[in-house]
Amino acid sequence: MRTSIATVSLSGTLTEKLTAAARAGFDGVEIFENDLIGSPLTPEEIRDRAADLGLTIDLYQPMRDIEAVPEAEFARNLRRAAHKFRLMRRLGADTVLVCSSVSPHAVDDDALAAGQLRRLAALAQESGVRVAYEALAWGRHVSTYDHAWRIVEAADHPALGVCLDSFHILARGSDPTGIEAIPGDRIFFLQLADAPLMALDVLQWSRHYRCFPGQGDLDVAGLVRAAVRAGYDGPLSLEVFNDVFRQAEAGRTAVDAQRSLALLQESAGLTAPPAPVVPTGFAFAEIATADTARITPLLSALGFSRTARHSGKPVDLWEQGEARILLNTDTSGHKPDLSLTAVGLETPAPEAASARAESLLAPVLPRRRAPEDAPLDAVAAPDGTEFFFCATGRRGHADWTGDFAPAPQAPTPQAPAGIGVTRIDHVALTQPWHQFDEAVLFHRSVLGLHPHASVDLADPYGLLRSRAASNAEGTVRIALGVGASPTDDPARPQHIALVTDDLVAAVRGARAAGARLLPVPANYYDDLAACHTFAPGELETYRELGILYDRDEKGEFRHCYTLTTGRLFFELVERTGGYDGYGARNAPVRLAAQRA
Amino acid sequence: MRTSIATVSLSGTLTEKLTAAARAGFDGVEIFENDLIGSPLTPEEIRDRAADLGLTIDLYQPMRDIEAVPEAEFARNLRRAAHKFRLMRRLGADTVLVCSSVSPHAVDDDALAAGQLRRLAALAQESGVRVAYEALAWGRHVSTYDHAWRIVEAADHPALGVCLDSFHILARGSDPTGIEAIPGDRIFFLQLADAPLMALDVLQWSRHYRCFPGQGDLDVAGLVRAAVRAGYDGPLSLEVFNDVFRQAEAGRTAVDAQRSLALLQESAGLTAPPAPVVPTGFAFAEIATADTARITPLLSALGFSRTARHSGKPVDLWEQGEARILLNTDTSGHKPDLSLTAVGLETPAPEAASARAESLLAPVLPRRRAPEDAPLDAVAAPDGTEFFFCATGRRGHADWTGDFAPAPQAPTPQAPAGIGVTRIDHVALTQPWHQFDEAVLFHRSVLGLHPHASVDLADPYGLLRSRAASNAEGTVRIALGVGASPTDDPARPQHIALVTDDLVAAVRGARAAGARLLPVPANYYDDLAACHTFAPGELETYRELGILYDRDEKGEFRHCYTLTTGRLFFELVERTGGYDGYGARNAPVRLAAQRA
Incomplete structure (x- = not known):
């Protein structure tokens, strides 16, 4: 019509x-x-x-x-x-x-x-x-x-x-x-x-x-x-x-x-554009920085190893389990330094996903950045983040990993066995203040994710709004955030959350390898002690390691944060028993600590 | 308590x-x-x-x-x-x-x-x-x-x-x-x-x-x-x-x-601070500018004459009827150039007004700017505008005009008889976005004015909010405005509105003397013709001169605007029959014209 x-x-x-x-x-x-x-x-x-x-x-x-x-x-x-x-x-x-x-x-x-x-x-x-x-x-x-x-x-x-x-x-x-x-x-x-x-x-x-x-x-x-x-x-x-x-x-x-x-x-059944293609997981998260010196020690301490280098571009692949981080030193895109610039989504049918994106007016990016690259379908989200539709290691599809050659040797010290990170849990992206509704609609319609309820998070200097979008399995989760007002810092930190099945061990490993974690106030643990009962020693371990805790009717959530580097920090999370949230209850504590 | x-x-x-x-x-x-x-x-x-x-x-x-x-x-x-x-x-x-x-x-x-x-x-x-x-x-x-x-x-x-x-x-x-x-x-x-x-x-x-x-x-x-x-x-x-x-x-x-x-x-009757002192009129409006060349031709064209100069400071007094403008070239106060920095309010008891202001934590300004000045009670409003409590020409009170000596001769060409301006109708002041509620309470409690209902005004780039505060007689009116968001231009124009009993004659006089008025779209007059009936020729005159029109159950309002100079423009208004508003109906037209 x-x-x-x-x-x-x-x-x-x-x-x-x-x-x-x-x-x-x-x-x-x-x-x-x-x-x-x-x-x-x-x-x-x-x-x-x-x-x-x-x-x-x-x-x-x-x-x-x-x-x-x-x-x-x-x-x-x-x-x-x-x-x-x-x-x-x-x-x-x-x-x-x-x-x-x-x-x-x-x-x-x-x-x-x-x-x-x-x-x-x-x-x-x-x-x-x-x-x-x-x-x-x-x-x-x-x-x-x-x-x-x-x-x-x-x-x-x-x-x-x-x-x-x-x-x-x-x-x-x-x-x-x-x-x-x-x-x-x-x-x-x-x-x-x-x-x-x-x-x-x-x-x-x-x-x-x-x-x-x-x-x-x-x-x-x-x-x-x-x-x-x-x-x-x-x-x-x-x-x-x-x-x-x-x-x-x-x-x-x-x-x-x-x-x-x-x-x-x-x-309304009036048209039939290319059907939505729901992503099944994260292929990678890409970080851009002109100077890797601040980020590589952190990646190493978090258990990542540099495994490969792009054949034609200054991009390194760091891996741990199924979690993959690309480190790109070509920062000509004018993004803030040390920021999350692209996300790879595992997609059953990358070309179909791209066709749908195009039919929905998403800015589709050129398929090849260089002639020798594998053709990758990608779109730009309202906040400028580039989403790549990937088919990692799947026959019959162009595979982005083919552009990478194994790294000759590790350039930095590393924890050879990692710290137990298995994959990316979610990425959290701050949206432009005027485009929050657009961003939610984009992630729903173009990326095929389901938006959840909006929540207010109290930062010391204003209420932030956050809305997650995920696939049904929870293997792709994107937390869309927006500041309290348009004057709020437009480069508010983004973060990458990593899954581990044993957070306590992961944190001990990361700390031993030199990772600096966000300090959590003692008052937080006194409140936890008032609100919940824990196994003997459990709460003391959280207090010692700076681990935050939440539970809902389905399960438990343990998580902690690194300090912020550039515009970026990392979160380590452990989900048990079907907990489906993001620890919103703890967000004010995290935000206050980040402001301290 | x-x-x-x-x-x-x-x-x-x-x-x-x-x-x-x-x-x-x-x-x-x-x-x-x-x-x-x-x-x-x-x-x-x-x-x-x-x-x-x-x-x-x-x-x-x-x-x-x-x-x-x-x-x-x-x-x-x-x-x-x-x-x-x-x-x-x-x-x-x-x-x-x-x-x-x-x-x-x-x-x-x-x-x-x-x-x-x-x-x-x-x-x-x-x-x-x-x-x-x-x-x-x-x-x-x-x-x-x-x-x-x-x-x-x-x-x-x-x-x-x-x-x-x-x-x-x-x-x-x-x-x-x-x-x-x-x-x-x-x-x-x-x-x-x-x-x-x-x-x-x-x-x-x-x-x-x-x-x-x-x-x-x-x-x-x-x-x-x-x-x-x-x-x-x-x-x-x-x-x-x-x-x-x-x-x-x-x-x-x-x-x-x-x-x-x-x-x-x-x-609640628990305390009895100094009682409110309601101002009875405007003593003056003070404009600060480093360079008077842009403003003096406009003041002259609007019928003002330079009548006196401050004995110790670079401040000129311009007058027409009971309307007084101070032109201050000492801009060390770091205000935007060509802005309205101070307002004099005729006050029955200046010292009592000052005492009340002090009891309400208003920043009371030093009474004498220089040893030889008349002692003037003044406070700073939330937007930084200085309000002076004045007793112009009243026995038994310090009189600010005593600091001024008659100007030896007019420095610029002027309309000797003026254009019929009798006094200041209102001043319009843009408030800091986060302090609008504070500003309304300040004008009510410290200045003794009555706040009216808040109205939304549609600017092409967002909804502005405006709230007037006045005394009962309508001889002191202050329009408090605030932008659509904190990113809205903090130096959004202020204005001074001047009363005339014959707007048509005043506009003709001002135009003849070279004043440049804000152009009003022809479509506006077509709409007026649809909505109201006018005496023969009346609407054509408005159209010719760029006069805006409103009416309510009590009376009529005619007004027009000069172009903006620095952060400032002037309005000429004619109120008849008890019209008590500010032409809010016409504000979108004015705002669109100012953006054009």
């Missing part, structure tokens, strides 16, 4: 909004009245600008407080409408949104509303305009879509139909299947927005917290299915009021919006 | 929080458990640190999910409590907060709750600890203070009393006068927080949006009066969970908190 976006969903001047929408591939736009009023362009210039960009103007909106009022007031409203219809002709927009009245003068009289909307539609028709009547969730007398439809049906004018807005319908808990009873050609417009579930006044919720479909908790796809079954064939149009999107760069927001509509159409 | 603050109300490490609380003059603190657990200091070191700073530790908090549970679980809870009571001895804290249970295992059995709390209190007493039981607004079975008191009364143990929290009580709409029925010596603690009214889930509202008393909409003073009537004589303690305060500098927040408690005690 055609895609459209309301200008209010994007930041900037009207020109910037139109440009962003066109570049992201939208077919049309809704012009939000205030964007036009504030623009120095004439309506004709706006029409031409949109046409040059290949955009249709699908809706002009909103017209408020029109119907079900005393005749004198309605006469004034018709006069106002006549002005706007003339404007729409100049603009080349043929459909206007009329919201159900919130005026204190409006009366609860459906017949009056229908009669006046009929007169409005007749006037509109003279200008070649159609009127799409929408029930605001907080409308004074009309607040549900079926009520709006009854009035439209009673008015019985060909230039009058309904506009359905997923937020207004789903936020009130209305059943969208009733939409199927409306003739499709009387559904003049479909506005789509999602929102996280919040126990908040619906007007405030609507004006500040809407988000793109798939980023919230509403079943927008179900509503779209109902509208399509009803016969609706107009555009799928996003109308999102969001305080963060208002500040974000419009071009990025528009791409995020298009991705959301692509997913929505897939969810 | 003694004042206290919960460490969770302030940002930073525990040491930073204690230092900030002490510097702001608090007598004590509540130690929030997570702040202790995350601290590298031992409980004894924390106790000593607090003592060195002159702070008592008034409360340790919170202990959760203790009561009304099966015996086996209660035994575990008692064990946990015993650990915490030992900790409190080390810490030197003698009162612990126990919140009503939210545990799914808790049963609705007041007798069980009372019996278990009695056992808890007996254990506490052995460690010299008192238990203060508080009803959380979202407690599973106990969510009101009178219910908590009934359980405490039934438990009947001298080491068990209630903790009253203004948020939990007022957020649920409970009547606080029932507090008077509780014996004062059984009210062990009083926690105070305000909050803006929000239709939001009470837990989220409590955890993110609390603010200091006087910054929200709850009648905290009424609750304090009730507690004092009941005989409570413990500390007044602030417990505020606020996402912004968590990020703000703790020292400033602590001062803001102390000011709030000073006002609260005044409101």
